[in-house]
Amino acid sequence: xxxxxxxxxxxxxxxxxxxxxxxxxxxxxxxxxxxxxxxxxxxxxxxxxxxxxxxxxxxxxxxxxxxxxxxxxxxxxxxxxxxxxxxxxxxxxxxxxxxxxxxxxxxxxxxxxxxxxxxxxxxxxxxxxxxxxxxxxxxxxxxxxxxxxxxxxxxxxxxxxxxxxxxxxxxxxxxxxxxxxxxxxxxxxxxxxxxxxxxxxxxxxxxxxxxxxxxxxxxxxxxxxxxxxxxxxxxxxxxxxxxxxxxxxxxxxxxxxxxxxxxxxxxxxxxxxxxxxxxxxxxxxxxxxxxxxxxxxxxxxxxxxxxxxxxxxxxxxxxxxxxxxxxxxxxxxxxxxxxxxxxxxxxxxxxxxxxxxxxxxxxxxxxxxxxxxxxxxxxxxxxxxxxxxxxxxxxxxxxxxxxxxxxxxxxxxxxxxxxxxxxxxxxxxxxxxxxxxxxxxxxxxxxxxxxxxxxxxxxxxxxxx
Numbered sequence: 001x002x003x004x005x006x007x008x009x010x011x012x013x014x015x016x017x018x019x020x021x022x023x024x025x026x027x028x029x030x031x032x033x034x035x036x037x038x039x040x041x042x043x044x045x046x047x048x049x050x051x052x053x054x055x056x057x058x059x060x061x062x063x064x065x066x067x068x069x070x071x072x073x074x075x076x077x078x079x080x081x082x083x084x085x086x087x088x089x090x091x092x093x094x095x096x097x098x099x100x101x102x103x104x105x106x107x108x109x110x111x112x113x114x115x116x117x118x119x120x121x122x123x124x125x126x127x128x129x130x131x132x133x134x135x136x137x138x139x140x141x142x143x144x145x146x147x148x149x150x151x152x153x154x155x156x157x158x159x160x161x162x163x164x165x166x167x168x169x170x171x172x173x174x175x176x177x178x179x180x181x182x183x184x185x186x187x188x189x190x191x192x193x194x195x196x197x198x199x200x201x202x203x204x205x206x207x208x209x210x211x212x213x214x215x216x217x218x219x220x221x222x223x224x225x226x227x228x229x230x231x232x233x234x235x236x237x238x239x240x241x242x243x244x245x246x247x248x249x250x251x252x253x254x255x256x257x258x259x260x261x262x263x264x265x266x267x268x269x270x271x272x273x274x275x276x277x278x279x280x281x282x283x284x285x286x287x288x289x290x291x292x293x294x295x296x297x298x299x300x301x302x303x304x305x306x307x308x309x310x311x312x313x314x315x316x317x318x319x320x321x322x323x324x325x326x327x328x329x330x331x332x333x334x335x336x337x338x339x340x341x342x343x344x345x346x347x348x349x350x351x352x353x354x355x356x357x358x359x360x361x362x363x364x365x366x367x368x369x370x371x372x373x374x375x376x377x378x379x380x381x382x383x384x385x386x387x388x389x390x391x392x393x394x395x396x397x398x399x400x401x402x403x404x405x406x407x408x409x410x411x412x413x414x415x416x417x418x419x420x421x422x423x424x425x426x427x428x429x430x431x432x433x434x435x436x437x438x439x440x441x442x443x444x445x446x447x448x449x450x451x452x453x454x455x456x457x458x459x460x461x462x463x464x465x
Contacts (some may be wrong), residue, residue: 003027004047004122009037009068010084011056015109019050022111023118032056034068041075048102048121050114053085053092062092066099073100077344077381078128080121084109127413130432143186146179147330149416150320156183156312163310164190169262171247171307172285174314177364180285181245183314187283188241196240201233204246212254216261218270234267238278247307248288248299255300262306282307317362322412324354327363331370332382344380353389414442 006026008019016030029044031037033056040046049072053065065083072081080102085092093104102121105114143157163170164187172180181200188198206214217232234242250258261267262282266275284307293299317324328346336343346354359365373386384391417428429439 004125005029005044006118007031007037007040007044007046007049007072009034009049009051009055011052011054011059018111023115026118026122034064034071037068038071038075041072045076046079047125048080048082048118050082050084050118051101053083053089053096066096069096069099069101074380078125080125082114082117082121124409126433127409130413130417143183144189145182146186147327148320148323149326150315150323152315153320153323156314157186159312160186161190163187163312165192167281168309169282169284169307170310170312171290172283172312172314173290174285174287175316175360175362176287177362178314178316179363180314181243183312184241184243184245184283184285188243188281191281193240193281197237198241198243199233199237200243200245202245204249208251208254211250212257213270215254216257216267216269219272229269232269234261234280235276235278237280239280241281241283244282244284246286246288247284248286248290248293252300255303259300259303259306262303317359317366322415324359324366325351326416327366328354328370331367332374335371335374339374341374341377342380343374343377343382345382347381347383349391350382350384350387350389353384353387353391357389410442414439 003026006023007029008016009031010016010019011032013032016032020028020030029040029046031040037049037051041049051065051068051072053062053069054060055064055068058064062085065085069081069083072079077100081100083093083096083101083104084107085096085104086107089106093106096104102124103117105117143160146153146157148154148157160183170184170187172183174180184200185198188194201214203211213230213232215232215234217230217235220229244258257267265279266277268275288299290299290304290308294301294304317327332343332345335341354366361368369387369389370382372388373382376386414428414432417431425436425439429436432439434442
């Protein structure tokens with residue numbers, strides 16, 4: 001593998017000569033002022049940078065050093081930048097951290113200490129790149145179109161995978177935008193009816209006076225405008241799966257007719273007298289509390305019992321831990337490619353805002369906000385304003401605590417690697433580019449200890465503290 005590129009911005013030629021031979025693990029690129037640094041950064045795209053704060057034309061001050069820091073950070077927001085400054089200059093060092101520097105070192109430089117800082121920065125860059133790569137192509141669940149690394153949602157996906165092989169009706173309960181239709185499609189695609197029709201109908205989107213004909217079809221002359229016999233959605237799904245979305249919005253009369261169909265898979269078209277028999281698996285979904293509605297008489301209890309031999313409760317996005325950022329980065333890559341926009345990530349305020357927001361519209365709302373933000377973003381990073389969210393609050397201590405930031409990045413990457421490999425330690429270690437014993441050590445450090453060495457597909461064998 002080629003050596004990572006290290007850009008050093010330093011006007012002391014003697015120190016530059018020393019740096020050139022002090023870091024054999026890196027390909028050293030030298031620049032003596034901001035203009036040279038910008039040229040090298042654009043041409044070489046270095047992995048990390050070391051910047052002296054005292055640069056010409058202000059070698060005794062820090063204005064040019066901070067301008068160089070800002071320029072490099074704008075060109076490559078993910079590149080770790082280490083700043084060098086004189087001893088006792090703590091205020092400027094902390095200021096540099098606030099505006100985007102990864103770490104700092106004092107002059108005169110201790111090369112061993114600086115080498116350690118550079119190696120850790122380079123490793124962090126590798127972890128963050130892997131993190132973004134996993135986010136761009138996540139494959140953590142067995143269900144197509146469901147992107148998750150959350151333990152609760154993974155259990156839902158595995159339940160759907162098991163239920164796909166049986167013929168029992170399934171009721172999906174969850175808020176709007178949580179992915180119920182994708183789960184219904186998976187129940188069809190992963191089962192023996194996969195090569196037969198999957199027919200979906202939104203019971204809330206069709207007027208009540210038309211919904212009966214949509215479901216059951218009608219005979220010629222059944223009503224004004226019925227000029228020919230028409231098959232309904234149930235009949236179209238014969239041999240396959242009928243997905244009744246928002247089933248809680250059915251009128252009482254349609255609830256009764258649907259109940260009769262579910263009892264023996266026989267129905268009559270509107271205006272007809274001939275029984276029609278079909279073989280259909282029914283999957284239904286709703287965001288309404290059907291149990292409570294059945295208790296109050298608003299929804300038929302006997303119909304509920306027919307619909308819910310197996311019930312799957314889909315958690316809302318706000319209860320899915322790191323899925324908010326996982327999905328946000330996936331949408332960012334998707335829409336960035338689709339609209340050919342050069343967006344690279346999210347500002348810290350946007351990340352905090354997304355984590356604090358309740359997401360009443362769940363995954364659908366998240367995708368819509370990021371699509372809009374990608375189109376409206378003026379720079380490489382999306383802020384809270386582009387997402388139309390109130391800026392999140394982050395404490396100064398949290399922003400400046402490098403140790404905690406590195407630990408969070410490392411733990412998040414390991415957790416996503418485990419999710420992508422379905423808990424397989426060998427696969428996760430290979431994805432992370434580390435050895436299996438090293439992965440065991442990291443699992444212990446971050447509280448992700450396995451109860452046993454699980455086979456592929458058993459990510460729930462990991463306990464989270």
